[in-house]
Amino acid sequence: MITIKEIARQLNMSTTTVSNVIHGKDGEVSDDTKKKVEKFLKKVDYVPNINARNLAQNESKIIGLALKARADKYENLIMDPFVSVLIGGVEETIRNAGYFMMLYISSDTDEIMRHVSTWNVDGLILFGMLNDDGIRVSEKYKKPIVCIDTYSLEGLKHFTNVGLDDEQGTYDMIKYLISQGHKKIAFLSDNQSGVDLARLNGYKKALKDAGIKYKSSNFLQIHPKSDEIDESLAEICDRSKEFTAIFCVSDLYAVTLISALTDRGINVPEDISIVGFDDNMLGQLHRPALTTVHQDVKAKGITAADTLLKQLAGQKTPNQIKLPTHLVIRDTVRKIN
């Protein structure tokens, strides 16, 4: 790798002059030398040593994307197309802005923090952090942080959140189910916090507005860990007669559930209606095609990255960005009387 010093030596000039040309500092250098240097740079295919540059500038041009997986969801997380689309959106945006992306997947917040400080990343995008983790990280590192899908009022004082109007999206879907004659609607999720809680609230609100009483027994818990999922699916299938429709917090769960039901001879949507949330390829390719709440995951990644880049450029950004959702009516809901 050729260095500025060597280039300067060969061109018989100072390193500062070369450096000035590299940084396009016109006015500091004559057109003549500028051309000469530029030609030479191209010839030797000069690439700056990023470590030296970063050391001198005290920046890194790296944006960290930390995916925190709950230990019990690890496999699931990385399998989910949601994640790769998100990564794709972030990477593309960051790269176009001249930044680099360092990906970090862990279930340990401390490990993530160590990683962040080691690399002195310029900014951080966090996904899947527990609410308090985001705060912990942001308090320790005074770098801009953008969280994705984090629900925490306290957190919003410390970082920007990019999310959805989860409550509204769910509300719309439940309202749609009710309009199709459904009253016994279950809510399937793996936890009752953050995003899932917001969706649960939308569910409750829609029921309430329709005069249907919320029953806690209609909250169906799925255990995503690979050695438990079959059991929890079996339980849910066994109880399927209690409901006419099940709202699942993700397409993944919806499709998984439909498979389990189908295997037991319970047909969707004839015997029971199933809806999801996300609108990813899983539901799109499924037959019957999944009725679901659409969210634009790539846009989420892009928005998160854009917001972070703005903050790095010193611009103000709202501390809460909610992307819209819309219903995608396909074939897994039956109209009943």
Place this chain on the structure above:
Amino acid sequence: MITIKEIARQLNMSTTTVSNVIHGKDGEVSDDTKKKVEKFLKKVDYVPNINARNLAQNESKIIGLALKARADKYENLIMDPFVSVLIGGVEETIRNAGYFMMLYISSDTDEIMRHVSTWNVDGLILFGMLNDDGIRVSEKYKKPIVCIDTYSLEGLKHFTNVGLDDEQGTYDMIKYLISQGHKKIAFLSDNQSGVDLARLNGYKKALKDAGIKYKSSNFLQIHPKSDEIDESLAEICDRSKEFTAIFCVSDLYAVTLISALTDRGINVPEDISIVGFDDNMLGQLHRPALTTVHQDVKAKGITAADTLLKQLAGQKTPNQIKLPTHLVIRDTVRKIN
């Protein structure tokens, strides 16, 4: 961020002493000072500045994972669960070895090369490169390179390839189809090079061994670009009566095709048998569940990363690693007479 210099000042000793403790150079430093320094390091939560360290050491502790997307497959690539599982496998392995992963997605080899040299990565994992690209990159940067799923005899002189026995896997599947009475078997792919070509060879070989003549018209070309895919699917569906079974080079294509067929009232496996390759969640969750060739994508990522780490440690590795495949018989193949 506290520096070694500052620590040395506060402890009233030289930076070298501190540095020696950090690097565990016993014998260079007394137990007393060692303990003192270690205590202090813990107290101030010292984290080395990686840029300075890398500059001084001329290494980076970064492994680059470059995903090259053919421009027309970009969306597709990042959507495919294949990619996220692969990323997950690589990231996990690299992280456990104390390395970091920089992810780079691009359709431009030159851009990837620039990225590589900018960051002075210690090693590179390439996926989706055209065969010659890998050689170009490896000739320019004398760093260890591991390619995934690259078919190039020439390339194997320059780098290690981690792949599958694609030919055998396909051979086994076609043989199975034939054992189920199928003779008119189509081969669906989007190109005829690399992995797909190896699978095509397996297909041809199995036909030949069964005394069935290969017809080039049985090669079905799918155009994955979003504005062309519907058209090519329609074409294929229109011709579906010509075959009793279609081998698809990926589960994604298989499931996509089944959806298209189903939408036209053509049932799988009653009217036509469809098989895939990969065995990912797409086919697992599909009903009827997809009969496919299993490959362990995570193992692929892990193996690639492991191999690279070995090379970085100066160990010899084979220049060609083929992971095994096996058939997964599920419900998309009908036995015919």
Place this chain on the structure above:
DNA sequence: GCGTACAACTTATGCGCAAAAGTAACCGCC
């Protein structure tokens, strides 16, 4: 014809770290 302003450079410094080279004290040994 002298001071000033400015263009076009060069020299020097430091970012934080690792490591080579240097130093000083001490111990044992013939």
Place this chain on the structure above:
DNA sequence: GGCGGTTACTTTTGCGCATAAGTTGTACGC
């Protein structure tokens, strides 16, 4: 008692870059 060897340090250097500070040379105004 002088010398090699060892221990436990310190001083110095340099990685490649950016930049602050310094140095020319020259055109211009009065």
